[in-house]
Amino acid sequence: MPRDKSSAGISAVLRAVQSIDEIMEGVPRDMWSEFEEGVRKLMADKQRSFEEEGEDDGGEDVRGGKKQRLAQVVNPYEKMQEIKFFLRSRVPMEAVLPSENILYEHKGTEFESYNTVNTLSVDDFLYEMHEVDELCDEGKLPRHYCKDCGSRSVEKLNFITHSLSIRELEFVFNSVLPTRCKLKDATVLDVGSRLGAVLFGACLFGDVKEAIGIEVNKEFCELQEETLKAFKMSGRARVICDDIRNSSELLRLSQVVVLHNPFQFFSSKPSALEALRSIFSSLSKGCLVVACPSLDEQLSNCDGAASEMSKYGIEEQKLQYPEAEEEDDEHADDDGLLFSNIRLYKVS
Template identity: 35%
Template structure:
């Protein structure tokens, strides 16, 4: 079992310690050069003399914070609310913050790797472990958020993992192992928040089966969603998510509920975006899957709200005894999978992501 008191003692990386020292880096990185602010704003500024420090590059965090506060004091009071709203929702800072956001997610992944076994499966996930073992070909669980292709290559070189299995023990007849993940990779998170979903300012996003919380952390860093809710049935994973949320100071917008999604009717009814990644197939038997899907189709009826799924709804519902008519419930929205250079992406993984609009 993963206990909160144990998880909190997980080894900290240097990157994660940096994150502890100032989650405000997310904001300050966008303001590294004060001249960007001066050039970009068309606001009434009082006649106060701005300190030259406000326009210096490569400031330390404390100096950058002070410069921002000093600059805000020079803005006409009537314009401050509009300026603060612009700072909160604008995409003008993306080029400054994306690298920092990527680094923060990689730091979170390192923290989680230090708290979990290599296969990222817990002993409390009895059914999921059993279903993976029952796959027609040998399959291993490799969390895509924690281990990218380079990490897997390194683990294989160290003898801690293999991409192949022996067809006849002791022979040279080998075949590729099947890999399965219940988390989005960093690339997939960026694809979802930058290219699949629209601007989420003021919106409520729900991740069904939030597991390690990757969708929530990505939503916090890559979107302006007002609230991000994770609903997770496994208490051990809830504790891990709470640890990360507290450490990286995400508590203002992220909430994790230790609950069965079928008990969250109101949350589903009010959600603007719902994300479901391999959420039921490995964790519930067919009767429980059917019950969960009936609950979701009954409550997710807010016209124009969005549903992001892996795999497609058709694949998830096939073989289940449900009375869900997809044609009267949702409309699939075509996605452009060519937004990244081919060499930089796992095209097959992106094509598993589907977007639906509620009718």
């Protein structure tokens, strides 16, 4: 290697280290391990795209010999894990942004007693329950809240999630949908796409033709775009910053629509009901709707009638749920079945 090339390389490395040093100033000490993990992932990605570019140009490998054709075997589960770590470094631990106002007005539902004092958001896509436990053990997340400040009278916090977990996404795109539609030809639309978990699942587990997220929060839209770009999925997935009530045409053109409780913690009951009605009336015949929780529950959470669904020709489809292998599986219901809060519907 020529001497000047080598010294230019060393200067570049020194400059990069200096920049990292400056960036580190802004990273809290207790998040250094997450930072380190993020940098390592970034390096791995850079290395991978460097190798991919080398493959595309049909030329010689810069390291000298004939370029090696690397088998492009993407393990979707591993990729999802990489995305999860990438996003962890981009949002607060609760994955709720300052621009958001989480609403607690859930009279008559299982969340009736939940409020800002006794409830903490933890994102199932970013942290599985055992990881939340670890964070609590390390003192990074609280487990309890003080009932009357200063005393030892404490109560367990309620945890709520605003994203589907990687395992739930794998169930949806590997087990629920493939037997019912050709995902390769399908447009999947996620109502309220937030971090983009459904979009990533649709591309990696489902290998869908196209995944579209509609998200009303601008910051989340920007984060999804950044993530899709970083993981080279922008060609197949995109996000639109808008209210779903303005998206009837996209809903009409979608073969699969995902409704993961988009409104309960984010909209007033009347707007939630209006949005659900507008969605239902826009769906095309044959469209599959993946809901979590059931549409009955989503409607009743916003004071709508479950019977309305028949008006729109929406019929529930029977699903086979796998049995949990471990008794304390966080996704198991009382009968030991996994993912039973996920439901499937078809528009007739």
